[in-house]
Amino acid sequence: MPDITRRHALGAAAALAVTVGAPLTAAAADGHRSHEEHGGHDGHQDLQAFDEVYRGRLIQGHATEGGGHHHGAGYAVFVDGAELHVMRNADGSWISVVSHYSPVPTPRAAARAAVDELQGARLVPFN
Amino acid sequence: MTTRKNQATLTAEEKRRFVDALIALKRSGRYDEFVTTHNAFILGDTDNGERTGHRSPSFLPWHRRFLLEFERALQSVDSTVALPYWDWTADRTARSSLWAPDFLGGTGRSRDGRVMDGPFAASTGNWPINVRIDGRTYLRRSLGSAVRQLPTRAEVDSVLAMSTYDMAPWNSASDGFRNHLEGWRGVNLHNRVHVWVGGQMGTGVSPNDPVFWLHHAFVDKLWADWQRLHPNSAYLPAAGTPNVVDLNETMKPWDDTTPAALLDHTPHYTFDAA
Numbered sequence: 001m002p003d004i005t006r007r008h009a010l011g012a013a014a015a016l017a018v019t020v021g022a023p024l025t026a027a028a029a030d031g032h033r034s035h036e037e038h039g040g041h042d043g044h045q046d047l048q049a050f051d052e053v054y055r056g057r058l059i060q061g062h063a064t065e066g067g068g069h070h071h072g073a074g075y076a077v078f079v080d081g082a083e084l085h086v087m088r089n090a091d092g093s094w095i096s097v098v099s100h101y102s103p104v105p106t107p108r109a110a111a112r113a114a115v116d117e118l119q120g121a122r123l124v125p126f127n
Numbered sequence: 128m129t130t131r132k133n134q135a136t137l138t139a140e141e142k143r144r145f146v147d148a149l150i151a152l153k154r155s156g157r158y159d160e161f162v163t164t165h166n167a168f169i170l171g172d173t174d175n176g177e178r179t180g181h182r183s184p185s186f187l188p189w190h191r192r193f194l195l196e197f198e199r200a201l202q203s204v205d206s207t208v209a210l211p212y213w214d215w216t217a218d219r220t221a222r223s224s225l226w227a228p229d230f231l232g233g234t235g236r237s238r239d240g241r242v243m244d245g246p247f248a249a250s251t252g253n254w255p256i257n258v259r260i261d262g263r264t265y266l267r268r269s270l271g272s273a274v275r276q277l278p279t280r281a282e283v284d285s286v287l288a289m290s291t292y293d294m295a296p297w298n299s300a301s302d303g304f305r306n307h308l309e310g311w312r313g314v315n316l317h318n319r320v321h322v323w324v325g326g327q328m329g330t331g332v333s334p335n336d337p338v339f340w341l342h343h344a345f346v347d348k349l350w351a352d353w354q355r356l357h358p359n360s361a362y363l364p365a366a367g368t369p370n371v372v373d374l375n376e377t378m379k380p381w382d383d384t385t386p387a388a389l390l391d392h393t394p395h396y397t398f399d400a401a
Binding site: 085087088089090091097098099100101102103107117118119121122124126 | 166169170173174175239240259260261262263273274296298299300309310311317319321322329330331332333
């Protein structure tokens with residue numbers, strides 16, 4: 001299964017990037033709140049960054065550089081610093097690996113749905 | 128010849144053998160390989176990129192082959208076992224015999240969703256959730272809480288009436304039979320059942336719940352029912368579609384079979400009833 005192996009390898013790389021990148025992301029969000037007002041690079045309202053505490057969990061989301069995220073979402077979401085795998089549907093709605101069969105309107109809604117579903121559990125890095 | 132039966136008609140002996148084979152596969156590690164494969168495709172299949180297992184025309188043949196592989200693994204443990212199917216239009220409440228302690232066990236407790244009875248309850252020690260996306264190692268369900276109603280027979284019939292197999296753009300935005308059965312569009316059949324069960328069934332690692340196989344065996348039967356209703360409707364697309372598995376292209380991860388080779392289920396198994 002060469003393709004799965006490749007996906008695993010890319011997933012591991014992404015997990016590493018999360019470990020390194022999450023604190024920077026949090027710092028950037030704290031220091032540059034104006035980013036939230038400007039939204040994503042393509043101007044879509046639902047690609048705005050967000051950074052909030054929801055039901056006791058820190059949830060964050062931001063567009064990724066050049067849409068280079070390995071599954072093509074162009075957007076990364078984190079719960080307490082661990083990346084939540086999200087995906088954008090063709091109609092603009094969003095799902096996450098935690099709530100895969102139930103689309104919601106925005107990445108923030110996907111993050112909140114994940115927090116509801118996790119009931120306090122920690123995310124395991126995806127691979 | 129394998130005959131796939133409605134789960135509601137299984138004898139106590141058939142239920143026991145099916146459950147015992149599942150637990151044997153789990154213990155051997157082979158079960159979790161299926162969960163890993165499924166999640167890899169859930170993560171990798173995208174509407175605007177390569178898509179094979181989900182949100183694409185090959186959703187149905189991909190899961191047909193996936194279930195065949197799983198059924199053969201079960202039969203390597205006990206050759207009398209076949210995958211049962213769950214007709215969720217008929218057995219549509221948490222009181223169904225499907226969820227009894229002698230079969231799959233019931234819903235999760237309210238505090239943490241943990242399944243407390245049946246052969247797959249964490250307390251048995253037989254069903255650790257190893258391939259997971261969060262820290263919880265116990266099987267969870269929340270039957271009927273995230274969405275109240277399972278699809279009705281009338282809703283199923285409205286989808287079976289769609290004569291076109293699939294349509295461009297061949298993804299979650301498509302019109303046609305495949306995407307309405309998968310549930311990204313319209314009355315929502317397959318996706319809604321995952322959400323109704325809840326717990327791991329709502330996630331990318333949904334095969335952690337044994338009901339995954341019974342759900343998909345019924346989705347697979349609905350494909351066969353649709354073929355009988357529309358004998359002149361073919362799998363689409365036929366050829367030359369980027370990122371999408373055409374009729375005669377091979378499918379990952381097996382790379383040795385095509386949708387064309389899987390259109391007829393009867394060389395592999397039959398159903399107990401039309």
